[in-house]
Amino acid sequence: MRRHVSLEEISDGRLYGKNDMVRACTGDCRGCSACCGGMGNSVILDPLDIYRLTVGLGLTFEELMADKIELNVVDGVILPNLKMSTGNETCAFLDEAGRCSIHAQRPGICRLFPLGRYYMPEEEAKPMAVSGSRTEDSPQRSAGSFRTEDSPRRSAGGFRYFLQVHECPMPNKTKVKVSKWIDTPELDRYERFVNDWHYFLEDVQKRLEAEQPCAPIRQPAEDGSADGAESERRGQPTDEEARKINLLLLKLFFARPYEEGDFYAQFEERLAFAKEALGFA
Numbered sequence: 001m002r003r004h005v006s007l008e009e010i011s012d013g014r015l016y017g018k019n020d021m022v023r024a025c026t027g028d029c030r031g032c033s034a035c036c037g038g039m040g041n042s043v044i045l046d047p048l049d050i051y052r053l054t055v056g057l058g059l060t061f062e063e064l065m066a067d068k069i070e071l072n073v074v075d076g077v078i079l080p081n082l083k084m085s086t087g088n089e090t091c092a093f094l095d096e097a098g099r100c101s102i103h104a105q106r107p108g109i110c111r112l113f114p115l116g117r118y119y120m121p122e123e124e125a126k127p128m129a130v131s132g133s134r135t136e137d138s139p140q141r142s143a144g145s146f147r148t149e150d151s152p153r154r155s156a157g158g159f160r161y162f163l164q165v166h167e168c169p170m171p172n173k174t175k176v177k178v179s180k181w182i183d184t185p186e187l188d189r190y191e192r193f194v195n196d197w198h199y200f201l202e203d204v205q206k207r208l209e210a211e212q213p214c215a216p217i218r219q220p221a222e223d224g225s226a227d228g229a230e231s232e233r234r235g236q237p238t239d240e241e242a243r244k245i246n247l248l249l250l251k252l253f254f255a256r257p258y259e260e261g262d263f264y265a266q267f268e269e270r271l272a273f274a275k276e277a278l279g280f281a
């Protein structure tokens with residue numbers, strides 16, 4: 001889900017860190033719910049979002065899949081996203097009063113908006129002016145995956161925040177600290193998770209696009225142990241191997257229930273397993 005735009009066209013030309021002040025605060029949105037509808041499949045969910053929705057709402061992944069979320073292919077990888085209601089095309093969690101019915105469990109992209117994330121090599125992830133670099137993005141509300149077009153893909157890097165200036169119509173926004181706006185506990189761990197997930201997905205996408213040789217793919221066993229079956233062939237992934245990679249990710253990061261408690265420890269364990277299973281370790 002990439003389009004080529006200049007960051008200067010869609011932002012105020014600045015990149016922000018978590019301790020910076022940014023003119024993003026919409027107050028309580030004053031009855032507006034413009035960004036909770038018409039997003040298509042652009043509000044892509046990450047494992048923390050699924051943790052929040054399953055543990056916080058007491059629903060299984062399968063129950064969410066009934067009418068709240070759906071699966072779509074994003075740059076070759078199958079990922080969940082918020083589902084729009086048929087008819088009025090609004091988020092399934094928007095209530096009749098036009099308010100988010102899951103405010104405490106809302107996904108990371110909803111917490112971020114109208115900010116977005118801009119990914120870059122780690123050594124560049126420091127305060128800087130934007131200088132017309134071309135970017136990839138996902139449209140409107142999502143805005144969660146920008147990176148410099150001419151940077152090589154890499155399995156490590158960093159990100160900064162930017163302000164989308166054309167997406168939220170609320171006038172007279174006030175300044176707010178980025179960390180306060182994102183409203184996420186343990187922000188350092190959260191940012192590390194965001195980074196790890198982003199660059200892991202990039203590696204998976206690179207693998208699916210056959211930019212690197214395919215090592216055997218190991219599926220987790222039903223009981224969650226690491227003793228699953230391996231595919232036998234090495235080389236570029238066939239359709240069947242691509243299906244197995246996607247199945248592995250779906251099972252491991254989304255469908256397998258999370259325990260209430262330390263999400264990040266559970267994620268790191270699953271990520272280590274996935275990296276080993278996919279030959280990234």
Ligand code: SF4
Pocket residue numbers: 026028029032033034035036113114167168169170
């Ligand atoms: S478009 Fe802006 S003001 Fe409206 S709900 Fe979204 S963030 Fe709030």
Ligand code: SF4
Pocket residue numbers: 035036037043082091092093094095099100101102103106107110
């Ligand atoms: S989860 Fe809440 S904030 Fe996010 S799009 Fe749906 S209704 Fe809006």
